[in-house]
Amino acid sequence: MKSPGVKWIAFCGLMLVMLLLGSILVDVIRVRNRHHHRFEASYGGPTGVFTIQNPDQIEVYRLAPREGDSQAHWQELESYRVQSGPITLSDSEKQQVSLVFGTEANLLYDMLPGCRPSYEIRFHFVKDNQNLNLLVCLQCNMVLFFQDDRYLDTASLLTNSAKLLEICFNLWPDDPAIQDMKKHKNSH
Numbered sequence: 161m162k163s164p165g166v167k168w169i170a171f172c173g174l175m176l177v178m179l180l181l182g183s184i185l186v187d188v189i190r191v192r193n194r195h196h197h198r199f200e201a202s203y204g205g206p207t208g209v210f211t212i213q214n215p216d217q218i219e220v221y222r223l224a225p226r227e228g229d230s231q232a233h234w235q236e237l238e239s240y241r242v243q244s245g246p247i248t249l250s251d252s253e254k255q256q257v258s259l260v261f262g263t264e265a266n267l268l269y270d271m272l273p274g275c276r277p278s279y280e281i282r283f284h285f286v287k288d289n290q291n292l293n294l295l296v297c298l299q300c301n302m303v304l305f306f307q308d309d310r311y312l313d314t315a316s317l318l319t320n321s322a323k324l325l326e327i328c329f330n331l332w333p334d335d336p337a338i339q340d341m342k343k344h345k346n347s348h
Contacts, residue, residue: 199264202315203292204307211287213262218254221245221282222332223295234304235311237293240279247331256323257283261294267303267315275300280338281328298325298341 203209224243249257260266261283277297285292295304301317317324325341332338 196264198269198313199267202267202269202305202313204312207290208292208307209262211285211290211292213258215254215258215285215287217286218249218257219246219284219286220249220328220331221247221284222335222338223280223282225278237295237306237309237311240282240295242282244332245282246284249327253327257327258285260317260323261285261303266318268318269313269315277302279304280341281324296324298328298338 200206200209203212221242222244224241226240275297277300279295279297279302281296281298283294283296285294291308293306295306296302296317303315303317305312305314328338
């Protein structure tokens, strides 16, 4: 019986590698599509994503610390009291904030918060008749998504949070809690 030639073994090995790479590529595409659908759903669909990426206006609010059990009613926008604001962002700030939240790769879903989120800041995005509110914990970068008053999702902000922090530090230079976070972030 004749043994398989070197060319035949190399061909079979190459085919196996191609099958494995194809399988990995299919999995990567599947995960990317799932993430994309979740990204869109976080904003209430494609119109919401467009609102985040091309807002007419962004207003920012400083939220008051929540009293009692801060975890109770956390999915209800009205349970977050406004301490100060609104402050309308400049065009430059608006562009930076839109880029942070409107970039799919900046958000990671199904993460546990790194702290007990306090959600100090509310970003209110307006485009025509669309209203989206994003509540951000500056300590652990968790984000709550609301369309009008309806809770949509929660995610963790992965990158570019330094831009958001800098904007918040500049908007509230006399707020001791915000400025303490600046000191804490700079020490790490």
